[in-house]
Amino acid sequence: MTLSLREKSPVRPATQTTPAQQLRTTMAAARISFTWLGVRKSLNAQQKNQAADAFGAEGKYLSAGKKLLDTTHPAFKQVTSVKGRCLSYWRAISLPYPEPGIRLIRQSAVTEFDQQLAQYCDELETAVAGLDEHFGELRTAARRRLGNLYSAEDYPRSLLGLFAIDHDFPSVEPPAYLQQLNPELYQQECRRMQARFDAAVQLAETAFVDELSKLVDHLHERLRGADGGQTKVFRDSAVTNLTEFLTRFRTLSIRSDLQLEQLVNRCQELVGGVEPQQLRDDQRLRKTISTQLAGVQSALDGLLVDRPRRNILRRPR
Structure with missing residues (x-):
């Protein structure tokens, strides 16, 4: 089979639909967003000064943070696994779009996409509930590892409601009222x-x-x-x-x-x-x-x- 690297795409008649027009008429914009608990926090000025002293440096020239939770804990990995599978699914069924956070999916796949995202939300809720059961031991382990850097104020009472997956279908067309x-x-x-x-x-x-x-x-x-x-x-x-x-x-x-x-x-x-x-x-x-x-x-x-x-x-x- 001979393949010419310089071969151009065939010239389309003026009335034939272009690839861009085909995308516009057959695809829908889909967006996924995540609410996610941050597990790292910057040190305050006093803590940075203490850390800088060990190196003979000035605290204002030091950037440092602390890890609040052990993200390698099996319960935490279960939560991040849901996020990873959700993103993989979204990318597998969609095409890129030049606006950040938006990808294009087939209009015929919108219902399936919506149902699949609902399933991921249920899985995430279950995984977060499991993580919350281990939250006490995770805080205890953090207190032991962080020493004087540990602060109870860095931790919420519960992890429930602090992780979420949201999706919507933003319009990428000019608003009709603008024409008037x-x-x-x-x-x-x-x-x-x-x-x-x-x-x-x-x-x-x-x-x-x-x-x-x-x-x-x-x-x-x-x-x-x-x-x-x-x-x-x-x-x-x-x-x-x-x-x-x-x-x-x-x-x-x-x-x-x-x-x-x-x-x-x-x-x-x-x-x-x-x-x-x-x-x-x-x-x-x-x-x-x-x-x-x-x-x-x-x-x-x-x-x-x-x-x-x-x-x-x-x-x-």
């Missing part, structure tokens, strides 16, 4: 919104290329086997992470980059239906796929290098 109040300003906001969706297309393409490049490079490296006398561990995740990406790409892609589409199709041909154990048992298959992946990786490297030029060419007039 100030048509010129409304048009300005429309142009600004369009520019953001143009940027979102570029962000999505770059994110896809970067992630696919890392996954292909990792699998190719594992399939090559021994290198420099060291045997490389080949885990199932080297294959499953790539196949999961291919599935996610099919769900989220807006088909804005022909070359990327071709490379994804090529990866699907190579690893589709292939089980990790087959690559362990069949050395011929392993070598064949490794060789083919090297070609894919070379093309992806070209896309990564070529990306700034391609973005400029796609910018609408």
